[in-house]
Amino acid sequence: MRLDKIDRKLLNLVQEKFPLLSEPYRKLGEIIGISEGEVLARLKQMQDEGVIRRLGAVFESRKLGYSGTLCAMRVEPDRVDEVAAIINSFPGVTHNYLREHQINMWFTVLAGSEDELGEILNLIREKTGIREIMELPAEEIFKIKVNFSLS
Amino acid sequence: MNEVDKILTEQDKKIIRALQNGLPLVTRPYQSIAEKLELTEDELVEKIRSFITDGKIRRFGATVQHFELGFVANAMVVWDVPEEKVSETGRIMAGFKEVTHCYRRPRRPGWPYNLFTVVHGQSREYCAGIAKRLSRATGVTNYSLLYSTAELKKSSMRYFE
Numbered sequence: 001m002r003l004d005k006i007d008r009k010l011l012n013l014v015q016e017k018f019p020l021l022s023e024p025y026r027k028l029g030e031i032i033g034i035s036e037g038e039v040l041a042r043l044k045q046m047q048d049e050g051v052i053r054r055l056g057a058v059f060e061s062r063k064l065g066y067s068g069t070l071c072a073m074r075v076e077p078d079r080v081d082e083v084a085a086i087i088n089s090f091p092g093v094t095h096n097y098l099r100e101h102q103i104n105m106w107f108t109v110l111a112g113s114e115d116e117l118g119e120i121l122n123l124i125r126e127k128t129g130i131r132e133i134m135e136l137p138a139e140e141i142f143k144i145k146v147n148f149s150l151s
Numbered sequence: 152m153n154e155v156d157k158i159l160t161e162q163d164k165k166i167i168r169a170l171q172n173g174l175p176l177v178t179r180p181y182q183s184i185a186e187k188l189e190l191t192e193d194e195l196v197e198k199i200r201s202f203i204t205d206g207k208i209r210r211f212g213a214t215v216q217h218f219e220l221g222f223v224a225n226a227m228v229v230w231d232v233p234e235e236k237v238s239e240t241g242r243i244m245a246g247f248k249e250v251t252h253c254y255r256r257p258r259r260p261g262w263p264y265n266l267f268t269v270v271h272g273q274s275r276e277y278c279a280g281i282a283k284r285l286s287r288a289t290g291v292t293n294y295s296l297l298y299s300t301a302e303l304k305k306s307s308m309r310y311f312e
Contacts, residue, residue: 011215018212020196023178040176047176053214054173054307057199060209064159064167064310070256070267088304096304099227099297103262106227106297110308134262140238140255143245144209 001049006034010042014055061110067117068110069137072103073130080105086127090120103134164311166190166198167207171309214307217271224298225271226278228285229264231293237266240289244268247288249281264295 003011009032019027025043026036046052061068075083080098087093087107096107111117125131159167169188174180185195202208217225232240237255244266245253252269268285272278275298282296 011213014213015215016212020199020211022181022192024180025176025178036178044176050216053216055213056174056211057170057202057208058210058214059167059171059308059310060206061308063205063207066310084303091309093304094306094308097225097299098301098303099299101297107304134259136256136259138254138256140241142241142253142255143250145251
């Protein structure tokens, strides 16, 4: 999707300062100088095209009592699709990337408790037959930023 | 019962469940969600504010799909940092706008890296250039870039479901 100047302005704005006001889209329109209707239409198009995944709250899993970890596994190239399908079938697996390295499958797991997290990893071991999962929980967080600034 | 269960009421969990569906594109989106929860619009907005204040909501705004925006290369850059320097190094790297994530994680057998950064950019060369700058700024020279070749899954967590 081609984003014009106004789309870019709007996208920067809704990532950073989404108004906590009764009529937030009208407020966004006022800031940019377009009507509420146009804000809604542009946001709808960006959602439909997949540029915007979701509007609203991004939760901090730890503060909600969830446990999580980054995991990494070595998967033979011819088993990547099959193993990914097993891993991705767990709702707590939110991200999974294939990376250029001997240890090539990198995924994150979230669960309601440490025990539940351990159970998911055991199920992954069982179903894939791959025993070695490198667990790399965050010990200190220096930055999490998911805004992408557009010029 | 852990600490969070004590803090989060059933009502809170209901609100979190409703909010993770995202805000609707209507004139009064908070009102629309509040109605379903049998709350007033003001009560819902106040609750969102309190979740932001106590850190339960990390960010309130749009989540974008960066692949769609031309940030096509994504490299995880992992660093082998002496223990006593990790905090300082992590803070320096976090100060770079090109670094989107920066975490300390444990070392493992055969895996000497204990600081993880994620860099997004328009190309691999760009990501490699950023890694070089990070190395120069911190003096950490043992590092490795792991480029992503496929995004196999990316989703938002559904809490309390």
